[in-house]
Amino acid sequence: MPRPKILFQCQSCGYTAPKWLGKCPDCGSWNSFVEEERVTKLRSSETAVPVVLSEISHSKENRHSTEIKEFDRTLGGGVVPGSVVLIGGDPGIGKSTLLLQALKGLTKSGRVLYVSGEESPEQIKMRAERLHVKSSDIILLPETSLEGIISSAQDIKPQAVVIDSIQTIFSLELPSAPGSVSQIRECATKLMFFAKKYGIPLFLIGHVTKEGAIAGPRVLEHIVDTVLYFEGDKGGPFRILRAVKNRFGSANEIGVFEMTEYGLKEVDNPSQLFLAERPIDVPGSVVTASLEGTRPLLVEIQALACVSSFGIPRRTALGVDYNRVNLLIAVLDKRIGMHLGAMDIFVNVVGGLKVDEPAVDMAIIAAVASSFKNKAVDPATFVFGEVGLSGELRAISQAEMRIKEAAKLGFKRGLIPAGNISSLKGHDIEIIGVKNVQEALEILFF
Secondary structure: OOOOOEEEEEOOOOOEEOOOOOEOOOOOOEOOEEEEEOOOOOOOOOOOOOOOHHHOOOOOOOOEOOOOHHHHHHHOOOEOOOOEEEEEOOOOOOHHHHHHHHHHHHHHHOOEEEEEOOOOHHHHHHHHHHOOOOOOOEEEEOOOEHHHHHHHHHHHOOOOEEEEOHHHOEOOOOOOOOOOHHHHHHHHHHHHHHHHHHOOOEEEEEOEOOOOOEOOOOHHHHHOOEEEEEEOOOOOOEEEEEEEEEOOOOOOOEEEEEEEOOEEEEOOOHHHHHOOOOOOOOOOEEEEEEEEOOEEEEEEEEEEEEEOOOOOOOEEEEOOOHHHHHHHHHHHHHHHOOOOOOEEEEEEEOOOOOOOOHHHHHHHHHHHHHHHHOOOOOOOEEEOOEEOOOOEEEOOOOHHHHHHHHHHOOOOEEEEEHHHHHHOOOOOOEEEEEOEHHHHHHHHHO
């Protein structure tokens, strides 16, 4: 018999090499190469028929509701038939809990299939009783073989399928172990073909590595239609479900949940939640209006500036981009004359939220200046705007929506870029347009 061809494959990115390497030249991972047998078997596939674009009949996708508004919002308005959704997050953060609750809402369309490769049916039954999920239309399948899963799904013909988790599924056609790059890529591809062919929505639960990425190659995220990440501290009660890719909706939507003993509970007003314990008349605390997808959120930016005890001052940023914070500190130093070179500066977004849009620049500057001057910002004032390197305040998008959200929560005054004033309608609160950082700080502190 001919000797099988052996290759070494990186388990982080899928890079292949003819010999073992200590460090992957593609992604930089150490000790990630595993010996695998090269598969030369050609896949048989049906020949596709070319179709003229103008002759394709198109109808708006018929979405199915999970009866969880925050989950439906993140998906873009509901579950699209034939879509493939990948959900990642730290162990124990609530991925299986969310999908079990979502399946309860999807049973109105028919039977659904829950494939478990890690837990026994008895364990899932115990969780379902705790969540008050009682439905005879939820079918449990403790199976890890890809061929067995597809065969059972063809017999059951469910309205939705959940795979928990994709790292435990393996195909008998591949000699590599479950969880390897080859197995994950092959199983995800075949499951995707099955979902598209029969129009069945498919949910894949993915493990997360220590770096916070979904285990397996990045190609797994390219195969699926939607990628959702669970964020939040496992010890805390709140969870944030963020869409980082969505072919059927906005890629920046978030859903906010509270973990209770009876499962995940929706948070209808996240802005009020993030500001519930905001300190009043305390230096270093500023409220800003951020936009997550189509939802405006009011969040609290906190900053602390103190004299450094070491030769090199510390810069810490939680929830905002570290390099952006350093840039804004340089603007304060150069344009305002606020010398922060010998200060330790800490910036934090309260509630564990991650904000990556430039509209919060002015809030970060105001919070740092407030802590440095030891002067509190008026608690009924909110600020937003992008800051340039010359200290100018640039206009941002959706200013009207942000102001309405602030007015709803009782804020009386807003400092916004002057460029946004012309596009605003009448408001009951005072709106002040400012052109640069110096003008904004004079209004806030003098």
